Amino acid sequence: MLKKHLGSLLLVLVVLNSFAVSAQESVLRVGLPAVVNLNPATGSNDPEVLFNTLIYDYLYTLDGDGNLVPSLATDYNVSEDGLTYTFTLREGVTFHDGSLLTVDDVVHSFNYLKTQESSALNLLGAFEVSGEGDSVTFVLETPNVDFIYGIASNFSFILDDAVSTPNVLGEGDAVFSNFNGTGAFILSDYSANVSATFTANPNYWLEGAPGVDQVEFIFIEDQQAQIDALKTGAVDFIFKIANDRVPELEVDGITLQIKATNQHPVIRLRSDEGGLGEDVRVRQAFKYATDRELLNLNLFNGIATVGNNDPIGPLYGDFFSADVPTQEYDPQRACDLLSEAGYPDGLGANEPITFYIDNAFNYVQMGEFLKEEWAEACIFVELLPRNSGDYYAGDAETAEWLNVDLAVTAWGSRPTPQGYLVEAYVSDGIYNESHWSDPEVDALVAQAGSTADIAARAAIYRQIAEIFAERGPIIVPFFAPIVGATSDRVSGLEMNAFPGRTDLRLVTVGA
Amino acid sequence: MSPPFRRRGFRTLQRFLARVSRQPATLFALIVVVAYVLIGLFGGLIAPYNYNTIQTDPNRCISRSNGTTRCAALENAPPSSQHLFGTDRNGRDVFSRILHGARYTIGLPVLATLAAVAFGTLLGLAMGYLGGWFDEILSRLVDILLSIPAVILALVMLSTIVPALEMAPNPVVQSFGAVNIALVAVIVLLYTPIVTRVIRASTLAIRERGYIEVARLRGESTPYILFREIFPSVVPALAVEASLRFSYAIFLVASLGFLGLGAQPPLPEWGRMVLDARATFSSAPWVLWFPVLAIATLIISVNLLADGLQRMFEEEES
Numbered sequence: 001m002l003k004k005h006l007g008s009l010l011l012v013l014v015v016l017n018s019f020a021v022s023a024q025e026s027v028l029r030v031g032l033p034a035v036v037n038l039n040p041a042t043g044s045n046d047p048e049v050l051f052n053t054l055i056y057d058y059l060y061t062l063d064g065d066g067n068l069v070p071s072l073a074t075d076y077n078v079s080e081d082g083l084t085y086t087f088t089l090r091e092g093v094t095f096h097d098g099s100l101l102t103v104d105d106v107v108h109s110f111n112y113l114k115t116q117e118s119s120a121l122n123l124l125g126a127f128e129v130s131g132e133g134d135s136v137t138f139v140l141e142t143p144n145v146d147f148i149y150g151i152a153s154n155f156s157f158i159l160d161d162a163v164s165t166p167n168v169l170g171e172g173d174a175v176f177s178n179f180n181g182t183g184a185f186i187l188s189d190y191s192a193n194v195s196a197t198f199t200a201n202p203n204y205w206l207e208g209a210p211g212v213d214q215v216e217f218i219f220i221e222d223q224q225a226q227i228d229a230l231k232t233g234a235v236d237f238i239f240k241i242a243n244d245r246v247p248e249l250e251v252d253g254i255t256l257q258i259k260a261t262n263q264h265p266v267i268r269l270r271s272d273e274g275g276l277g278e279d280v281r282v283r284q285a286f287k288y289a290t291d292r293e294l295l296n297l298n299l300f301n302g303i304a305t306v307g308n309n310d311p312i313g314p315l316y317g318d319f320f321s322a323d324v325p326t327q328e329y330d331p332q333r334a335c336d337l338l339s340e341a342g343y344p345d346g347l348g349a350n351e352p353i354t355f356y357i358d359n360a361f362n363y364v365q366m367g368e369f370l371k372e373e374w375a376e377a378c379i380f381v382e383l384l385p386r387n388s389g390d391y392y393a394g395d396a397e398t399a400e401w402l403n404v405d406l407a408v409t410a411w412g413s414r415p416t417p418q419g420y421l422v423e424a425y426v427s428d429g430i431y432n433e434s435h436w437s438d439p440e441v442d443a444l445v446a447q448a449g450s451t452a453d454i455a456a457r458a459a460i461y462r463q464i465a466e467i468f469a470e471r472g473p474i475i476v477p478f479f480a481p482i483v484g485a486t487s488d489r490v491s492g493l494e495m496n497a498f499p500g501r502t503d504l505r506l507v508t509v510g511a
Numbered sequence: 512m513s514p515p516f517r518r519r520g521f522r523t524l525q526r527f528l529a530r531v532s533r534q535p536a537t538l539f540a541l542i543v544v545v546a547y548v549l550i551g552l553f554g555g556l557i558a559p560y561n562y563n564t565i566q567t568d569p570n571r572c573i574s575r576s577n578g579t580t581r582c583a584a585l586e587n588a589p590p591s592s593q594h595l596f597g598t599d600r601n602g603r604d605v606f607s608r609i610l611h612g613a614r615y616t617i618g619l620p621v622l623a624t625l626a627a628v629a630f631g632t633l634l635g636l637a638m639g640y641l642g643g644w645f646d647e648i649l650s651r652l653v654d655i656l657l658s659i660p661a662v663i664l665a666l667v668m669l670s671t672i673v674p675a676l677e678m679a680p681n682p683v684v685q686s687f688g689a690v691n692i693a694l695v696a697v698i699v700l701l702y703t704p705i706v707t708r709v710i711r712a713s714t715l716a717i718r719e720r721g722y723i724e725v726a727r728l729r730g731e732s733t734p735y736i737l738f739r740e741i742f743p744s745v746v747p748a749l750a751v752e753a754s755l756r757f758s759y760a761i762f763l764v765a766s767l768g769f770l771g772l773g774a775q776p777p778l779p780e781w782g783r784m785v786l787d788a789r790a791t792f793s794s795a796p797w798v799l800w801f802p803v804l805a806i807a808t809l810i811i812s813v814n815l816l817a818d819g820l821q822r823m824f825e826e827e828e829s
Contacts, residue, residue: 242790244790244794294573297573298586328575329575351685354677365601365787367776368777369601383776384677385775390670
């Protein structure tokens with residue numbers, strides 16, 4: 001009899017205990033696709049980067065607006081010749097195993113990027129790193145204004161120099177090992193393709209962080225399943241929601257997170273001799289013929305960022321020239337400009353101009369809207385959607401995207417804006433798809449490339465944006481949004497434009 | 512056309528309709544197919560809107576400093592009295608697009624099937640009647656073509672023919688469109704071997720009949736024997752085969768449209784409409800339902816008609 005009641009009592013105690021634990025612990029549950037590559041130097045997609053940002057820290061990181069923020073380094077300075085960067089390391093930071101962070105760890109981390117041929121090297125360039133006391137010194141081979149963005153790149157985590165191979169997944173009792181970082185969370189459980197659990201690092205250096213006791217990754221591949229999980233309260237945060245699914249999440253209890261990326265379509269005209277856009281009036285006519293605001297409403301229900309005429313978007317913080325005037329939709333003005341340029345009946349009136357469209361994202365749908373509104377502005381086109389594989393195939397002489405007269409090309413987000421300008425908009429750019437050549441822009445881009453001061457560089461980018469608005473060969477109708485969603489029990493979460501860089505350290509979760 | 516011919520043609524049609532009316536399923540299929548053909552011919556005239564006219568939503572407008580106001584598309588509106596089948600993601604009337612799209616979805620398969628049947632009949636008659644090395648060589652070629660999966664061959668051909676045609680534009684390409692020409696070429700290449708094989712088999716059976724031998728002894732020319740003596744006997748098999756090829760051609764055109772390789776936007780080819788509607792299926796399923804329903808009813812009807820024809824010819828033979 002006593003035995004029987006003892007069993008029941010134990011069961012009740014276990015249940016009560018579990019309630020007590022769940023009542024005490026605050027857990028942030030993230031629904032996301034499974035991680036595959038956990039190498040901090042090469043794991044590149046959102047889940048992989050987010051996984052590592054919980055465990056590791058950067059020297060410098062980027063906030064939600066794309067601005068540099070100190071992390072394990074408290075400050076840095078650059079020598080006058082732009083070749084030497086010196087960082088001061090934060091004092092008293094410890095790894096999860098209790099060992100103290102030293103400059104040797106930083107030196108090891110950046111040399112590790114080299115051994116792994118990490119993509120961070122694209123921004124860091126060639127460098128040598130050394131450390132002494134609390135200072136870490138990088139000596140560059142050539143001046144590189146993007147170097148500091150390489151320090152804050154997705155891959156530039158600070159690792160423990162005692163660990164030769166970080167983030168090792170195994171089998172049996174040692175499912176995971178060597179996940180020893182300074183980050184706000186400690187990996188405490190991992191089940192491949194199922195879940196990962198991170199517990200708060202009690203010794204974390206940032207005051208007030210971490211804001212939750214646990215972060216749990218629940219690996220869900222299917223987007224509909226992610227949405228259902230959020231709606232039913234099984235997870236608290238999901239991201240990269242397809243635009244057409246956004247209306248499903250406009251319900252009570254869920255908060256949408258919308259950020260502008262720099263992923264954008266470029267509507268470009270060939271502007272060299274004999275090209276469709278050789279005459280600047282034709283280029284201007286296209287700008288007046290394109291209703292950017294209405295496209296945003298039609299394609300994104302208004303949640304995208306309306307673009308202008310240059311590729312530098314709001315993702316780049318200070319470098320984004322938001323106040324450069326944009327041509328307002330004015331079909332009559334476009335018709336007049338075309339008439340002045342020698343097309344009294346409009347462009348393509350006798351034989352429609354072939355409008356090549358990279359069949360990516362919602363660009364074909366955009367093309368259908370453009371065809372109609374351009375027709376009102378005396379520009380007549382026929383759409384030719386091309387599979388990306390065909391559109392980008394070939395070399396400089398044969399590739400459609402580098403040679404046709406009128407096209408839409410997809411440009412993804414880059415770590416810094418300089419890359420777009422150097423690759424596509426200077427006279428000798430390797431991807432100068434519009435064949436545009438403007439000596440003033442060439443000079444300004446070169447100047448920006450050697451200006452380390454952020455404010456001075458922003459001023460140069462503004463001049464470039466003004467030239468693009470006046471006579472540039474492209475239209476950027478919008479910068480695509482990226483959408484995430486949180487349950488209303490979550491506070492303090494601001495999704496990053498690259499969701500993998502979302503800072504979860506100060507996020508709190510209510511009941 | 513002389514009066515006796517006209518009378519004979521009318522009597523044949525009367526007899527055909529009388530027999531069809533005894534098969535309710537075939538009669539129903541015939542009515543549906545004829546209705547679709549009429550829609551293909553005149554759909555554009557009876558459609559309430561043009562296929563690319565964007566209907567606007569007065570609740571989502573932008574007013575500008577120059578005094579103008581433009582409104583966003585009435586996207587994914589549900590079926591109503593104004594838009595019988597609703598509107599699509601670009602605010603276009605789905606009913607009008609289906610009526611306009613019938614021309615592309617039915618017209619191309621009709622054209623391509625006729626060409627494939629013509630080539631296949633010619634080759635099949637010649638191979639079956641002449642035999643020998645001519646038959647051997649062409650039969651192996653037919654075997655090779657039949658062994659290649661249809662959709663893969665279509666994908667490869669379209670991805671190579673279309674760019675080639677676009678790079679070297681000429682008046683024909685400009686008139687008919689590179690994609691349309693390529694689609695017809697693909698269907699002809701895919702279905703000619705099948706028709707060839709069927710007609711060859713029928714011809715092999717017929718050429719041994721006595722009246723063919725008599726014609727040969729009479730000194731009739733080979734073309735005469737092929738088209739005046741053998742051809743009328745293969746017409747039943749040809750009619751059934753042509754109906755089947757037509758239904759497969761519709762399916763292929765719609766499938767390639769769905770893969771984005773057929774008619775280019777904004778043309779309202781039904782397969783392309785299904786592709787475009789896929790993204791909004793969960794929020795606006797009607798945009799997907801109606802083109803799917805149109806494709807399904809047309810293909811099922813053509814197949815029912817083919818079955819009915821086959822039954823009728825079998826009854827006639829027995």
